[in-house]
Amino acid sequence: MEFKTALCELLGINVPVLQGGMAWVATGELAAAVSEAGGLGIIGAGNAPAAFVEQEIIKAKLLTKKPFGVNLMLLSPFVEDVAELLLREEVRVVTTGAGNPGKYVDKFKKKNISLIPVVSSVALAKRLERMGVDAMIAEGKESGGHVGQLTTMVLVPQVVDAVSVPVIAAGGIADSRGVVAALALGAQGVQLGTRFVCATECTVHPNYKAAILKAKDRDTVITGRSTGHPVRVLYNKLARQFENMEKAGALPEEIEKLGIGKLAAAARDGDVVLGSVMAGQSAALVHREEPSAAIIDDLVKGSLQLITELKAKFCSEVSHGW
Ligand code: TUI
Numbered sequence: 006m007e008f009k010t011a012l013c014e015l016l017g018i019n020v021p022v023l024q025g026g027m028a029w030v031a032t033g034e035l036a037a038a039v040s041e042a043g044g045l046g047i048i049g050a051g052n053a054p055a056a057f058v059e060q061e062i063i064k065a066k067l068l069t070k071k072p073f074g075v076n077l078m079l080l081s082p083f084v085e086d087v088a089e090l091l092l093r094e095e096v097r098v099v100t101t102g103a104g105n106p107g108k109y110v111d112k113f114k115k116k117n118i119s120l121i122p123v124v125s126s127v128a129l130a131k132r133l134e135r136m137g138v139d140a141m142i143a144e145g146k147e148s149g150g151h152v153g154q155l156t157t158m159v160l161v162p163q164v165v166d167a168v169s170v171p172v173i174a175a176g177g178i179a180d181s182r183g184v185v186a187a188l189a190l191g192a193q194g195v196q197l198g199t200r201f202v203c204a205t206e207c208t209v210h211p212n213y214k215a216a217i218l219k220a221k222d223r224d225t226v227i228t229g230r231s232t233g234h235p236v237r238v239l240y241n242k243l244a245r246q247f248e249n250m251e252k253a254g255a256l257p258e259e260i261e262k263l264g265i266g267k268l269a270a271a272a273r274d275g276d277v278v279l280g281s282v283m284a285g286q287s288a289a290l291v292h293r294e295e296p297s298a299a300i301i302d303d304l305v306k307g308s309l310q311l312i313t314e315l316k317a318k319f320c321s322e323v324s325h326g327w
Contacts, residue, residue, distance in 0.1 A: 008305045012171040012193040015139060016098060016119060017072045019043035020305055022184075023142070023173060024297070025198030026076020026100055027150065027283070028052065029272035030209045033064030035297070038206035040071040042298040047074040047100055051268070055086035062094055072097035074121075079104030080151075080234070092116055100142060103151045103234070105129060110136045121173070125153020130164045140171040142196050147177030149199055149237050149285040152227060158190070165191030179287035181307025185315070188308075197300075199285040204297045210275035213282060216241075220288035229264065232257040236264070239282040243267060 010021045022044035024031065028051020036046030048065060050058045058075065065073050075096050077087055080103045088109055091099050099113055101122045110133070113120040119139040124130040130141055143164040145157025153160075157176040165172050174187035175196035187195045201207060203214050216239055227235045228247035238244055243263075250260050264281060271280025 008309065010171070010193040012140060012173065015171065016045055018045050020301055021173075021194030022301055022304055023047060023074075023100075023175075023194060023196040024201045025148075025175065025196050026050070026074065026102070027198050027202065028076075028078055029268050030202055030207065030213070031076070032208045033061040033068065035201065035204060035207045036061075036073045037065045037068030038204065038297040039201065039301070040065075040069045040073040042296075042301040044297075044301050045072065045074055045098060046297075047076050047098070049076050049078070050081065050083075050087045051076075051078050052081045052083070053087075054083045055090040058087050059090055059094070062090075062096065074098030074100055076100045076102055077106070077109075078102055079106060088112070091118065105132070106138075107133065107136050110138060123175070124164060125155065125160065127163050127167045130168050134168040134170055138170065140173060140193075141168065142173040142175050143192070144196070145174075145176030146227075146237070147286040148175055149225070149288075150283040152176075152235050152237050157187075161187065161190040161192055177285060177287050179285075179290035181304050181311050183287070183290075184304055184308045185311045195304075197287075197304075199287050200291050200300060201297065202284070203291050203294045204300060205294055206297055209272050212275035212277045213272055214294055216277045216282050217284050217288045217291055218293070220284065220291075222286075222289045225284060225286050225288060229260055232260050234261070236281070236283060237285065239277070239284050239288065241280075241282060242278050243281060 012021050020043040024039040024046050026047035026049040028049045031049035036048045039046030048061045098119045106122045121140045123142045123144045143161045145160050146152040161174045171193040173194040174192035178195050179200045226240045227237050229236050267281035270276040271282045
């Protein structure tokens, strides 16, 4: 089924749906499955060394001939090595998170690699457009992992008004209602993370998927505000430890230290009690594990149906007398 925006031409995809490049979660298998289904799959480099990321790229290339991306996490100690790898591999798309990727823009441009940063403010959006990025992801604080200050509902239209490159909405989107809302806000595409954690092809530990499937509306919290790197996670014993440390006025370095290795503990080892289970507020909207193709299909069919229903409901020829 056709469901295209100008963003699809830019990225060589059929459906304007990106899968968030989640550290420790979004491996080559998941990225390839999403790309095969017509969206843009994205490998999460996170804090991993370049050799690990290279293996994931090799896996994805074996599983799909379609374009896919890699997320460069700008706080990673290996960020320079990973950036060099992505330039060498000539990955089709690079998204960035948790910082300003300004110094990489020209390098990626020279290789014809689309650089798509996540922005959480209008100021950064304007600065990066001037530097020549191809598109940007406006991510609200409903999202999982590292978050900014603004919600998707207010951030997306402000970024859309401030720049002329395509804007992709992220944060709090898990179903076709979210997709249609994002398009109404002026976005040309969406990025979903939490729902794709529960894709069949996602290799994260089953406990992580089960924790998301069990989550209710108020089950996520933001920890680590005082460190300058606030992170949204499912509330558990680790989140309580973070809360207690912050209440006790612990030093930012001590709080940061508590987080080290905890995402891997949850995602790889399945420790959803003392590990960091990063997830968005949309967790409660995720109801089942299913193939990536079924998720994409549901988003596309659901959105088209919803648009038709909205028109029928509000654009009737019959006068209502008001
Ligand atoms: O990056 C994400 N989500 C992430 S990264 C991550 S790994 C991590 N673990 C512990 C602490 C910190 C990171 C887990 N989840 N989303 C994209 C995102 N980027 N959200 C917000 C931002 C952002 C924030 C500030 C982008 C740019 C920015 O700019 C600051 C500046 O320099 O202007």
